[in-house]
Amino acid sequence: MVIPPEFDDASITLSVVIPIYNEEANLGYLFERVLDSLQGLNISYEIICINDGSRDRSLEQLIEYHVKNPSIKIVNFSRNFGKDIALTAGLDHACGAAVIPLDADLQDPPELMGDLLEKWRQGYDVVYATRRDRQGESWLKRASASNFYRLLGRVSQVPIPQDTGDFRLMDRRVVEALKQLPERNRFMKGLFAWVGYRQVAIEYDRNPRHAGQSKWNYWQLWNFALDGITAFSSIPLKVWSYLGLGISLVALVYAVFLVIRTLISGIDVPGYASLMVAVLFMGGVQLISLGVIGEYLGRVYEEVKGRPLYLVRDLYGFEGKPHPNLDPLSRSDGGGKG
Ligand code: UDP
Ligand code: MG
Secondary structure (H helix, E strand, O other): OOOOOOOOOOOOOEEEEEEEOOOHHHHHHHHHHHHHHHHHHOOOEEEEEEEOOOOOOHHHHHHHHHHHOOOEEEEEEOOOOOHHHHHHHHHHHOOOOEEEEOOOOOOOOHHHHHHHHHHHHOOOOEEEEEEEEEOOOOHHHHHHHHHHHHHHHHHOOOOOOOOEEEEEEEEHHHHHHHHOOOOOOOOHHHHHHHHOOOEEEEEEEEOOOOOOOOOOOHHHHHHHHHHHHHHHOOHHHHHHHHHHHHHHHHHHHHHHHHHHHHHHHOOOOOOHHHHHHHHHHHHHHHHHHHHHHHHHHHHHHHHHHOOOOOOEEEEEOOOOOOOOOOOOOOOOOOOOOO
16 A cells, blocks of 8 residues: 655654634634644644635634744635545645644634644554544434434444544545545545544533524535435445335235135125225335435535536645646736636
8 A cells, every 4th residue: 555645844843734724713713822822832833724714704714823934834626525524635734754634613722622633643654533522512413423323333334433523634645545545425534533543532611602503504414314324325225125025925925825815706896995005105116216325316416527526716825836726828917706
């Protein structure tokens, strides 16, 4: 396996990766706390902020912070691509010997980075932080999350730790492994688990959001759950053959019974209710199974199109290291409307 990459900035120990989507109300406090924690650690660091198509003043603010402190670097996406893809871009651009993704809303306490680093120095490749509780989340979100992770744990081939977000420390070799995964459906929690390596958990209390609102509504959470299950299990595709087999067996037995009964006691026309029930039930089962196939097929279609995962509009702080996604013929006139 190819490991050592173009990791020319060997001087950087820790890269902190922060996906940012409309977080103007959090940035000031975020950098205050992150920089405080990092300075206390006495290591070389970089902070990679991915501006995921924010529509507020997040980018302008980020640029101001970048000018004041060049270790704050910015990857500015061409539009909103979603948090998992933002994280992927962060990993692509990070050059630290260890990488920690962090939410911009301060739900993950930056002060914990010291503990993560300590475990890493003991020789672990992944140190993930497990939430002791989920403050500030509605019972519905908590209940649905816990059911989802229980289901995912049952059906997936790799064990995906419960109550674990993206807040974790990854060694360079883990980051390189993640960079080799080509899929467009980036269900990061699953991918983190899939790569393996020496993993260890530490516990923490997850805080409520500092300011602003979570970007997730229930429809998005539902689709997120579907992404997770389809990416890590093909059981939903396979159950239908067994269900069909079961129903066919029952139908066969019933058919034999009907034939014999008709032979013995003659034709008996009534049976509207049982007919309707059977037809509607089978119609429903077939539509559900088709829908499940559709969920997979749609995702296969996304994958085979082979579009780039994300497009970068500008980079700040990566001088001399142009990203392959950056258009080499980029216009110098600042562009117009498209
Ligand atoms: N985020 C992002 N792109 C998106 C949605 C969210 O980069 O399309 C970022 C967001 O700015 C934050 C992190 O992902 O830093 C977590 O988002 P959020 O707090 O909304 O998610 P939750 O904590 O509710 O899972
Ligand atoms: Mg949050």
